[in-house]
Amino acid sequence: MTNALNTFGGTATEKRPVWEAMKRGMMGKCPKCGEGKLFKSYVKNHDECGVCGQDFRGHRADDAPPYLTIMLVGHIIIPVALWVEAEFDPAMWVQFLAWLPILLISSWFTLPIAKGAMIGLQWANRMHGFGGPDADPKADA
Ligand SMILES: [Zn+2]
Structure with missing residues (x-):
């Protein structure tokens, strides 16, 4: 089903591209349009996209980005340190x-990527405030 009004998420039932949204989020861009900035500081997201107006206030990344960061960085650095x-x-x-700066720098770079991916994933799956049944109908217009 295509929608001439919008490329991503024009209707409440239209499928949103999960990987594209996650990649956009990982690059710190709006998962909907890929143009606007997702973060206004390190991992503090804007309330809404400056280009398309997508509301980001509904995301619930919570503890998932730090968990992913610990899992990714730990699984890469710890085996190398043990070796x-x-x-x-x-x-x-x-x-x-050697290892403390490497761990800190790796975590510093990974955390916003993980948070962007999580927000993109939530947006693509219409979770929480991103177009699900409990979302603001104006947020997806
Ligand atoms: Zn946008």
């Missing part, structure tokens, strides 16, 4: 100097 420990046995102060 370095087993293979080279560096001094503890060297490991603190």
